[in-house]
Amino acid sequence: MSQTKNTPQPRPDARTFSIGELARELDVTTRTIRFYEDMGLLTPRRRGQTRIYSPADRVRLKLILRGKRLGFSLAESRELIELYNPASDNNRGQLQALMDKIHEKRAQLTQQLHDIEVMQLELDEAEQRCRETMQRITHHN
Amino acid sequence: MSQTKNTPQPRPDARTFSIGELARELDVTTRTIRFYEDMGLLTPRRRGQTRIYSPADRVRLKLILRGKRLGFSLAESRELIELYNPASDNNRGQLQALMDKIHEKRAQLTQQLHDIEVMQLELDEAEQRCRETMQRITHHN
DNA sequence: ACAGCACTTTACGTTAACGTAAACTTCCGC
């Protein structure tokens, strides 16, 4: 048996993170991470007072930050996380509500996708005009 | 001459909008539009006290709202608008600064594009799991 | 034993982006 020995890492996912580590890696302040916890978006384990973050906690934090990059509020990011963790409420209407939210979010993403494409085209034009102006300046007739 | 007569619309772009019209069409409040003006993002003509919006003003407003949908701050939207209206400052370093901002914005958009794609995949997975659960419930063995 | 560093809680401060209310003016139809 290759992995049955008493290795320092019984399971490959046993790794944990301090709040400072996560803050540096993901480029946020510790204040921000604690704030997200206050808002109920994170619930790390504790060793005494100190927070211990699991890889899953780290993933949740990354989800929040990705939402932030897309302009989502924390409430919206919370919804997205709940979509990912179906909370095991196997009720019927709940599932339909889930589906509705999924489609709603998808519609929003589609809109953003379109907005981005248009904006990219406009940036292309702006860059083009910019280049032309530089040309006209460098070797002005 | 076909268009030299004193028609009600001398030029095809002579149309104007009231603040209320724009608010209804673009689904914002008049307060919001006035706020954007206070922030220097809009400068409509005036007839007396009353604001008169040109088609160009309307475009600017739509640009702001699109930026908002992408999570941009008003300051960022202002920058984007300035990129589109090069302000005719034909200086050299200014042009390079413009190019830099363009590339910066493009990088940001690229990041958002990537975020959206990943998030769409996750929504697909979530929907799939949701469907399966509904299956298991409707005709439970 | 003690400095130093990372962590903790508590609490008040700040900024952006509006909302909301009050108190006008202007125009339009009747």
Place this chain on the structure above:
DNA sequence: GCGGAAGTTTACGTTAACGTAAAGTGCTGT
């Protein structure tokens, strides 16, 4: 000439998402 709708200014209020400061805890190297 008057009520209502749509416009205006001024000003204070609100919410989200943290920033910042104060004061304390806990380990770690020397």
